[in-house]
Amino acid sequence: MSGSLPQKSKKTSLSTQGYKGTRDFYPTDQRLKNYIYSKIHKLFKSYGYEEYNGPFVEHLELYAAKSSEEIVREQLYSFTDKGERVLAIRPEMTPTLARMVASKQKELIKPIRWYSIPTCMRYERPQRGRLREFDQLNVDILGGHPLDEDVEIILSAIDTLRSVGASYEHFKVKINHRGIVNAFLSKVLNIQSDNISVLMRLLDKKDKISNEVFFHECQKLNLNENQISKLNSFMSSSIEDVINLLGDHAQPAKELKQRLDILIELTSANCIHFSPDIMRGFDYYTGMVFEVFDNHPENNRALFGGGRYDNLVGAFGGEELPGVGYGMGDVCVANFMEVHGLIPELSKETDVCVLRFSEEDRLSALKLVQELRKLNLNVEAPVTLSKFGKQIQSAEKNGAKAVAFRGQDEFRDNTFAVKWLKTGVQDIYSNDILGYNKFADKLLNN
Known part of the structure; x- marks a missing residue:
């Protein structure tokens, strides 16, 4: 990206406003940020995770191959450097994680338990809980048993909110499995494989569009009224209903039920929910996916989410190394704490x-x-x-x-x-x- 510097003027003062969608952290703001991060660091140390980091810019092709189509097409900050290399500012951390693990795959002790809190940027309209520049907690575990990994990753997400004072009643964890959705779309609705990924992206944003728009978009994908009706019914099914519905193709649903039962036993049925409408937009997710929602009426929205990716690392030429992870933005956490009255009085630490x-x-x-x-x-x-x-x-x-x-x-x-x-x-x-x-x-x- 090139351009000339603005001419200096003796009559005009520089603007005190930063770039739209970014933040200034005055000491009072930084205190809260440090408080939250200190809780996160302590928690993940107790879980046995190690902190890592990566570059703020990567080759554009890394995100083109591994991020969602929406991020690459609409939200990526990209530029050409002085060596004519096409680069992009980091919009998320998972592709960098996959590249780093693949480059030293044989040297790393398995399972790999890593976490990071990088600064990321996405070009999107700033709104409550979403800015262009943000810090995002990223937590991943790779190379272990899928059942144990999936349970641990969700427990850590729950404990992250509990570490800043939340109770089980403050939020809910909605959990699904990509295999369940694939089996339903291909075996029950007989959707062609070319349309499955497109339909999944549509389902991922279903709660953001009207029923009329959803119906029209389904018709554009050649779904008839009967298929659309079955799809809507599926979206409100219980895990037991789905197991019965899928019959011989119910293995992903049975695996997910096992995870749900363990999580409910270890936490609370108030916060663990099977939700077949949870898709997650990233193309690299292949198994369990989940999102965490705030229950407060003033902030009733998705806070963060993640899922299982079985093919991410292998794309770099190494051996397949299945893993599961999630990302949690600092803006969402602060808003969550605010509406629930969890922000403590923090003063300057002078003795x-x-x-x-x-x-x-x-x-x-x-x-x-x-x-x-x-x-x-x-x-x-x-x-x-x-x-x-x-x-x-x-x-x-x-x-x-x-x-x-x-x-x-x-x-x-x-x-x-x-x-x-x-x-x-x-x-x-x-x-x-x-x-x-x-x-x-x-x-x-x-």
């Missing part, structure tokens, strides 16, 4: 502010700062000289637990004073390692 009285005590104050930081305390050093009361007010605004200082009496006695801002109590400590440790112990214990 103590060191204060000064004059220009003469600068070095003494900085020495005290250094000694307290050695004890792993978060200490703000004085960088402005103002009235003592204003310095205390500033410390309170910054969320400090205490202020420390050395006045004339403290210099004389080789001590330092501490005022606890919550209680107003003032303590005196010796200006040595014993005093520093005594203060640190009281601060951390409180």
Whole structure:
């Protein structure tokens, strides 16, 4: 992508607005982001997953081969670099994951449990829960037993929401299997194979279009009224109904029921649901697929989803390595926490502010700062000289637990004073390692 730089003008100020669909993270916003990510990192460490990352740009052909048609055609940011290579900004992480695993497939210990929180970009209309630039938690497990992998991946998705305070009643997990849909379309409705993938994409967006539009689109795919009626009935079937309906072709449904039974036993029937209308738009999904929905009436929408991909890694020339995974956008998680009242009050993590009285005590104050930081305390050093009361007010605004200082009496006695801002109590400590440790112990214990 090429273009000339805008001419500088002495009369016109630069805009304070960022690119549409992107965000500025002021410290208060970053606190929430760090809080959520700290929960995620702790959770996946407990599951035995390792963090990885990849490049922000990839060759366009990687996404053309592995991402959904909608992303490639409508949402991809692509450009030609100075070496005439056609590249694209990362719209999702799974193709990069597949490329990385394929390149070192023989060296990696199986099963591969990886997660990442990359920044991605897609050109789409910004709206609630969806921006052009976003961070997305990606979780994948490859090379294990499919049943155990599928159960674990959904448990981890549930626990991710629970780690930020959610209960089972706050959300539902809708689960389906691509094999069920394929068997129904090909064996029951006798849909031609060329139309199955197109019809799946239509079903994937069924809840976003009217019944009239859905009916018309089905007719364009040469479905008759009887087929459309059966299709609508299928969309509301139970897993037991589907097993009976598919008969000799019900193996995918039986496998999915096994997963559903285990998940309900381990979590709650309130949040685990079989939903034959869940398709997932990505072409690389081949088995179980799922989406997680918010139950809150103000945010009643899909939060994230994923599924099983048995052929993704083999496309790079290596051996087939089945896996399952999902992606969860940070915008959706924050909105979910907001409507359910799960966002905590997060303040600046300052333990103590060191204060000064004059220009003469600068070095003494900085020495005290250094000694307290050695004890792993978060200490703000004085960088402005103002009235003592204003310095205390500033410390309170910054969320400090205490202020420390050395006045004339403290210099004389080789001590330092501490005022606890919550209680107003003032303590005196010796200006040595014993005093520093005594203060640190009281601060951390409180």
